[in-house]
Amino acid sequence: MSQEKVTVRGLRDVAAADSKLSFVDPKGLLYYLGYNIDNLVENVIYAEVAYLLVHQRLPKKQELEDFRSQLFLEMNLPEPIIESIKNSPKNAHPMSILRTEVSHLAEFDPDGNEFSPDANLRRATRLIAKVPTIVATLYRSRLNRSTPEPKKEFDFAKNFLYMFKGEEPDDNETRVIHRFMILHADHGFNASTFAARVTASTNSDIYSAVTSAIGTLKGPLHGGASEKVMDMLDDINLEEEVEEYIDGLLEQNKKIMGFGHRMYKAQDPRTKHLRGIVEDFCHQDRTSDLYNKCISIENIVYERKKIYPNVDFYAAVAMDALGVPKDFFPLFFASSRISGWVAHILEQYDDAVLLRPASNYIGELGRVFVPINQR
């Protein structure tokens, strides 16, 4: 049989659409709307980045104030969603609950079935605001505790951490959550964003597209990696055991979680910021211990495989230092990446083309059909 198409396994290096939102430079640079993230992370708050992605430009002062007010007003959840979260099985993975409740939110959307650009923009803001509230409500309900109401005087990212932890984050924790959320906000056509765009490309609704994205982020090769990083760090009792542990994994041809990247040939530009965040927490004994193990792992994996840590490696320790349990790590990722997802979904609606690749059929043709009672 003649092969008419060349299979690009894993769609490696295939550009599936044009995008203005973020540029992942393999040389180890990342830009949102043309701004280097190194500059953004030092100078802006997360809400500013969310605005930048959704509106494709930085806000003026009043625009940012208005956007923050909109986010604040949208941080509530419909009562049936709160009930559904409270009644969800305690042993289900929290990402499964988040995926379900985002889908559930569609039923309560005040814009109903309206599919105009304005309605979709309102939904985008709504989702940026509500996903973190779902995460906080789920965590608090698992602790049998109530979720505090967000406070008007707190900024959006601070409110997220406040609602999650049930106590006011200090200045350092507030700085960390902003930086964490900025660094996770967007990343080109990563797998979950691509999944969201595929769903959006059929002109399906934004909730369906974000539900696709969450299901895709959940996998350990994507956002689920940070949880696996912490499993690995927990498995290694002492820093001295790192070498033997890593060599053991490599001998079995297993992947080291939190390492390697499809796009970067150099260091992931987010790693240095996350490593810095972790260093700032090293006054905590546990973080200092984890940090030392991380440095050893980083050195040994580079020595053996010449690969670098990706965003999930130090993000895991940063979240641990913030008091987030490991099964909630991917939910913090989702609470930040939601701004990138919705921005890409809006961009995909504008592009108005169905994302539908071909496949190379390698099966047989013309087989003789045999009825079931003769097989």
Ligand SMILES: CC(C)(COP(=O)(O)OP(=O)(O)OC[C@H]1O[C@@H](n2cnc3c(N)ncnc32)[C@H](O)[C@@H]1OP(=O)(O)O)[C@@H](O)C(=O)NCCC(=O)NCCS
């Ligand atoms: C992210 C990831 C899926 C990218 O995969 P990819 O672009 O398909 O890259 P490949 O799996 O083809 O890896 C290329 C080479 O590097 C090696 N490699 C890549 N990541 C590795 C890892 N984490 N541990 C060990 N080796 C790794 C592969 O074994 C392969 O080596 P080979 O050429 O000798 O066979 C992959 O690096 C991975 O599985 N990492 C661990 C999970 C993770 O941290 N995910 C979060 C990503 S942000």
